[in-house]
Amino acid sequence: MDKKRNVYLKMKTLTEAREIVLSGFDTTGHGTETVPVPDAVGRVLAEPVHARFSVPHFHAAAMDGIAVKASDTFGASEAQPKQLVTGKNAYWVNTGHVLPDNTDAVIMVEHINVIDEATLEIDSPAFPWQHIRKIGEDIVATELLFPQNHLITPYCLGALLSGGIFSVTVKKKPKILIIPTGSELVDWQQMEDKTLQPGKVLDSISGDVEWEEQSFFRLIELLDIDGDGMPEVLTENGFGGPVKVYDMDYGNEVRFQ
Numbered sequence: 458m459d460k461k462r463n464v465y466l467k468m469k470t471l472t473e474a475r476e477i478v479l480s481g482f483d484t485t486g487h488g489t490e491t492v493p494v495p496d497a498v499g500r501v502l503a504e505p506v507h508a509r510f511s512v513p514h515f516h517a518a519a520m521d522g523i524a525v526k527a528s529d530t531f532g533a534s535e536a537q538p539k540q541l542v543t544g545k546n547a548y549w550v551n552t553g554h555v556l557p558d559n560t561d562a563v564i565m566v567e568h569i570n571v572i573d574e575a576t577l578e579i580d581s582p583a584f585p586w587q588h589i590r591k592i593g594e595d596i597v598a599t600e601l602l603f604p605q606n607h608l609i610t611p612y613c614l615g616a617l618l619s620g621g622i623f624s625v626t627v628k629k630k631p632k633i634l635i636i637p638t639g640s641e642l643v644d645w646q647q648m649e650d651k652t653l654q655p656g657k658v659l660d661s662i663s664g665d666v667e668w669e670e671q672s673f674f675r676l677i678e679l680l681d682i683d684g685d686g687m688p689e690v691l692t693e694n695g696f697g698g699p700v701k702v703y704d705m706d707y708g709n710e711v712r713f714q
C-alpha cells in the first residue's frame with residue numbers, strides 16, 4: 458500500500474502539545490468510585506476528606522511515670538521534698554495510657570524517689586498538662602485531612618486511618634489500550650530458542666509502558682503486535698500517540714479521521 462511518508466521537522470512547544478492533548482480528550486473525569494484506604498495509594502480524591510475521630514481521642518500520658526494533680530505538687534523542692542501516696546494522689550502510668558480521673562500532669566519516672574511500695578517523693582513541682590498529649594493534639598475531629606484532587610501517597614494512609622477514615626471516594630482511572638505496531642517487532646514471549654533475524658527488534662517497550670501506566674490508568678488490554686497495519690480499534694476508541702514516529706506511523710491518519 459502506497460502511503461505518504463511522514464516527516465516531522467517542526468517541534469511543538471510543551472504548552473502547545475498540552476493544549477492539543479487536553480482539547481482532544483475528555484479531562485472532566487470518568488466518574489468516581491469508593492475504595493478501601495489501603496487501596497487508595499496513587500489515586501486522586503474526588504472530594505475533600507474530614508476526620509471522624511480526634512487523635513488522640515483521650516488525654517494520654519506522654520511519658521512513663523506517675524499521673525498527678527499538679528496543684529498537689531506545688532511547693533516541692535530539693536530543700537523540702539513532697540511525698541505522694543500511690544493510688545491516692547499518684548498513679549503509675551506508661552506512655553500512651555489514659556490519664557486517670559482528677560489528674561492533669563505526669564512526672565517522669567526519672568524524677569521520682571521511691572520510698573516504699575506506697576510512698577513516692579518528688580523534689581520539684583509539676584505544672585498543669587506537663588507531659589500529657591491532649592485530645593486532638595495531632596488531629597481534631599471534623600478537621601480537613603486532605604482536599605479534593607489530592608494525590609494519595611503511602612504517607613497519607615496513617616492520617617486517614619487514624620482519623621477514622623477507612624474508605625475514600627476517588628476519581629476513576631482513565632482507560633487506555635496499548636497496541637504494539639511495526640513489522641520489525643518480535644514478541645519476546647514467543648522467542649524461546651529462536652534466532653533473532655537481522656532487522657527484527659524485540660518488543661521491550663510495551664511491557665515498560667504497561668507497568669508504568671498501570672500506576673495512573675486503568676489498563677484495558679495489551680494487544681498482540683499488529684505489524685504495520687492500522688487496527689480498527691484506534692478509529693473506534695480514539696488515539697493517544699505513538700511511542701516513536703516513523704514513516705509508517707498511522708498517528709496522524711487516525712487523529713484526523
